[in-house]
Amino acid sequence: MEESVPLAQLARRLEEVVSDLRGLPVDVERLEDNALVRRRISEAAVSAREVRAMHPVGVSDTARNEHTSRRENLDALERGTRMRTIVHATVLDDPIRAARIRQLHAAGDLHRVVDEPVQQLVIFDRTLAFLRLTPVPYAPGALAIRQQSLITALIDLFERTWARAREVTEPTRRLSAREREVLALIAEGRSNSAVARALSITEAAVGKHVASLFAKLEIPATADDNRRVLAVLAYLRGTAR
Template identity: 70%
Template sequence: MEASLDQLARRLEEVVGELRGVPVDVARLEDGERVRQEITRLVATSRELRAMQPLGSPEQGREEQRSRRQVLDALARGMRMRTVVHASVLDDERKLARLRELHAAGDLHRVVDEPIQQLLVFDREAAFVRITPVLRSPGALLIRQQSLISVLIDLFEQTWDRAREVTEPTARLSPREREVLALIAEGRSNAAVARALSISEAAVGKHVAGVFAKLDLPSGDDVNRRVLAVLAYQRGAAR
């Protein structure tokens, strides 16, 4: 995965190098309302949308309802949509309910655990990224430069391929249990995990037992539950 992302980064550098001295079709939209207007127009006319949402939609109230209605209307007229979301969305019941509704309507969702940046790509003609890659930061770049859009599409497709299905069952671990399991996945012993988290080894043992129970892992002399837990973590079935 790291190698493929490095390749994308190099490709992006190559594209930027090729574009030096060449007029680039990138507009800087500072006004949030202008960004919403441009997105609304493209939602109404485009045939395909690829999206990455780091923490789900920050919209609330009427704005969220309007956005939801626009997406449902676009799906009804045949627009193809795929959306990658960060796993933290699944911890918010309201956002999870909206995700399930849109997924059932045809906006296919997948989930990743690693950080992602917000991205919208309409067809192969226009893309939006935040001016500053920080959640809820104002403004966006509207990109129409085909070479840059191709790189962004490659980034989306590679992220999509390694993401898990949103309908895939997951075990809901506590934040501390996730930390413990992540360190176990690095090959650390309970004592090493305790030192890394500045907690007692007995506390680590309790968290490990909780992970085993929530993952419903079998016990027995011929089963290594630590290995099974790590495998569940790596395929995204434990979060």
Template identity: 80%
Template sequence: MEDNVPLERLARRLEEVVGELRGLPVDVERLEDSSAVRQRIAAAAREARELRAMHPVGSPDTGRQEQRSRREVLDALERGVTMRTIVHASVLDDPHKAARIRQLHAAGDLHRVVDEPIQQVLVFNRAVAFLRLTPVAYAPGALVIRQQSLVSALIDLFERTWAAARDVTEPAHRLTAREREVLALIAEGRSNGAVARELSITEAAVGKHVAGVFAKLEIPASADVNRRVLAVLAYLRGAVR
């Protein structure tokens, strides 16, 4: 949990810096029109060698638009573009979006997952960044940032978030933050009582979280296996990066 504090501070400072620079003669352009934003992003993507992306929600595109977007990403990977993407865990609740993310991850657009709120950001080639004007899903408009101090701050935010995130293939990606805390303590050999004391919650609450872990990791009750051991093994396989 401590890792989130520097991220929150950096995000707040980034917002403060952007606010201070608005209206000043720096290389930050405000685009209100979503079609203009898409055109600029497409132009940057054609020249890209490297892309860092953070998405708080999945793409709203469906049907042909979604297929075209996926094809563009796959074509970029074939050209040798390095791509890393951070998504909010809620995106994986949609089976269609989850399948798309895993396909792109397997193709080379590496994905990691976070539970904390994130803002939509794209950074191309360490040279230009696109930052959504307001942190609301599908809100129109973006800041086009070429000011190197701000681009560097966005890259720093991305890298810190990436380091704290978990791989999209991690088995425990569907667990809540509290469930992962409980599972991490179980992995240390703690009993339910010890977990309850550590987290300052009741032992009954720990039992509910443990049951949730078993259900989400699809570990059925059986006389032949120890479900706590299987849950810990799944956690360790996903957590060791």
């Protein structure tokens, strides 16, 4: 799928903004301190009617800040704020954080999950966005953006990511990197011997990986089902990651 014009414009505009921060327009503000970023986000959340958020892999916070953020989200939902959040799949590897995310989802802060890296982003209504300065976990600071063309492009980015993300309640079986490679090649219709040649491993090793992914995907050996086809279907649905 080709990138839309707004997203192409966004890439150029952000590159210009970040490369010459001395010339920031009045509707793009650089915030250097994370405490200030959190305070400004909390202030914006009080009156927001709609919130879109994306949280990338590796982003974490103190237990106190996370508890405060969750409480603020629940309060906002009680006020009628519409909330949607995209998180990276690895967040669900932590049982405590996964339980908190599902609590928010059940309360109305709808969550979806992606496997590819995403930029840390929060958009309030269609008037204010906070974007991490650099796409590196724990990096300080953010851009507070009020410029409408940039906000429109950021909303487009969010909606495109949301559309291809899966529901947080959808079961996902975590495969190893090698198992994902094997399954991707099986999805191309390759035999075990062809997979072995493609990955430069032995056919016996491929057999072990196939058996492991069958077990993780809970696909039993039966006379009625083709396990390779069922595994490929799970791969295409996005429930095998």
